Amino acid sequence: MVDSAVLREVTLTLPMLPDMEIAASKTATAMAEYMEMSPDRIDEVRMAVVEACINAIEHSGAPDRKVHITFSILGDPAPERLQIEITDFGVGFRPASVEEPNIDQKIKALRKRGWGLKIIEGLMDQVEVKTGNEGTTVIMTKARQAGER
Amino acid sequence: MVDSAVLREVTLTLPMLPDMEIAASKTATAMAEYMEMSPDRIDEVRMAVVEACINAIEHSGAPDRKVHITFSILGDPAPERLQIEITDFGVGFRPASVEEPNIDQKIKALRKRGWGLKIIEGLMDQVEVKTGNEGTTVIMTKARQAGER
């Protein structure tokens, strides 16, 4: 991945309340459409954003009860990638302790949840999780077109 | 208008760059859909938001080059109204000096512009403009359903 300029940056702050992830997904759509990402790729971004927001809402316990999102269009000179940072000021977690979900096990397990991070990783080009006791930031990027990075 | 609680508040910050008003209009749509506003009314909100953003982008000269937007769902206990505040930290203006546009005159005039505020007022239920040398905030609300306020 080459370094490239931030062409546009939009920030969104959401309350940690049911269905607010949809607002994030619409803003993501607007940014992705602006850079003329293809509809199928936009849809994948939308789903990843929804999952990351739900995680912040469900697991962070952030005292400000807000999800802070930054959408950045990267590229130089033309838009190449959409980067989305989803931050909560919550309790954080240990990614190494998160078990990789497995369908054969989940189909019989009591707890069928635990798919969010795997889905995010499968749908985005790059995903980085920064987490600690001051909170969590998930940074994910998707290129405008398949094959670009 | 009765006082009522803020049920949800979402903030969006946009760079003052071409077409960024579309991101604001999508976020507005998400909020309005959340409260189940009717599609025609949502469309009116969208257009008003676009106009207010364009004004901030075009006229404010704000040194931070950003438009700051707060979407609030008001009601008690159920959502009744969507309030949208669009703020720039720019030069402000004197609303009293803004001439009311008139089509008979505009059709012949050199300057055909000057419709934004009139359109916003026509499409929203309530509009308030606070402006001074620290910037401008346009506060506009639209009820979930016609007849409500």
Place this chain on the structure above:
Amino acid sequence: MTEALKVRLEQHGSMAVIYTDGYINNQGGEEIARVAYEAMEGGARTLLLNLMGTKIVNSIGISILIEIIEKMLEVDGKLAFCCLTPTIEKTFNIMGLTQYAEIFPDEEQAVGSLSPA
């Protein structure tokens, strides 16, 4: 960026129909004007703007449409609209634009009413 407005012209003698697809902002308005003036130079005196493919406009774009209306009136022509979203129609009403440009629900009714008898 954001996909640019697409404009298509169909001219039949003194009647021309312009189809738009996308956001009528500054550039979108300019593109419509370019095509409209082309049609006028080709002899069009009745211009129908079919906005079926346009779900959003802004007041800068509309100002450019007012310019086209002015130019049409100057040559004793006229401009009309069809297939507007309810919000765009409401906006044109708020502006009083309907005094200078008729609005039709669909193209058939527009053509029926605008064609020289």
Place this chain on the structure above:
Amino acid sequence: MTEALKVRLEQHGSMAVIYTDGYINNQGGEEIARVAYEAMEGGARTLLLNLMGTKIVNSIGISILIEIIEKMLEVDGKLAFCCLTPTIEKTFNIMGLTQYAEIFPDEEQAVGSLSPA
């Protein structure tokens, strides 16, 4: 708020089709489960989930679908999907869900393949 998922059931003996319309989140998933278990109690052993009207799902909703699959397998039945958006299909592939629930492009092909011979 946000319009709740709508679910419609069509049952023909041991085959049932569930149509969804809207967001499959927690509540949406629960609603599908409720209708699915109703169908199973009514004798359904093959369940087709037609997601034509669903453009977005989340992983909480999908977990509930996994629960339904488990319940179907327990009674030697099966669950299949049709009319998925490319992203939902990709997500089910990422999860490996397709090992336990077949995916069909449309209802006709699903019914053709699932109906008892």
